[in-house]
Amino acid sequence: QVQLVESGGGLVQAGGSLRLSCAASGRTTSMYAMGWFRQAPGKERDFVAVVSPSGSSTYYADSVKGRFTISRDNAKNTVYLQMNSLKPEDSAIYYCAAGTIGSMRPGQYNYWGQETQVTVSS
Numbered sequence: 001q002v003q004l005v006e007s008g009g010g011l012v013q014a015g016g017s018l019r020l021s022c023a024a025s026g027r028t029t030s031m032y033a034m035g036w037f038r039q040a041p042g043k044e045r046d047f048v049a050v051v052s053p054s055g056s057s058t059y060y061a062d063s064v065k066g067r068f069t070i071s072r073d074n075a076k077n078t079v080y081l082q083m084n085s086l087k088p089e090d091s092a093i094y095y096c097a098a099g100t101i102g103s104m105r106p107g108q109y110n111y112w113g114q115e116t117q118v119t120v121s122s
Contacts, residue, residue: 002026002098002111009094009116012086016120020081022096022113030074033102035109036081038092038118045095047104049081059102064090086120094118 008020022034035050049060049070058070069082079096094116097109 002029004096004098004111004113006096006113006116009118011119014086014088014120014122016086017084018118020094020116022079024077029077032098032100034072034079035097036070036094037097037106038094040092045106050102052102088120088122091118091120
């Protein structure tokens with residue numbers, strides 16, 4: 001089993017920044033690809049970014065490319081999502097997830113964190 005705990009969400013003005021963290025524990029977490037997803041009210045859970053187990057490869061949704069950066073520190077079993085130039089449409093509940101393969105599809109992930117709320121005011 002892998003346990004994931006997100007933190008770092010909050011309220012920020014448009015144009016501001018936030019850094020989300022996802023602390024992992026349990027099985028060897030460095031063997032998993034780690035992804036971030038988000039879900040706005042009334043919408044499906046959308047892919048945001050994914051990082052490979054080593055951290056050498058990343059992939060982003062077009063909507064966040066150039067503004068968000070995903071990274072991981074395997075020594076600390078933590079994954080980060082640095083979010084810059086935030087827009088009101090980035091407001092959502094954010095989730096981190098661990099999977100044996102990196103994917104844009106939520107169903108490919110084995111473990112999920114509880115959630116953290118991000119609200120961007122205009």
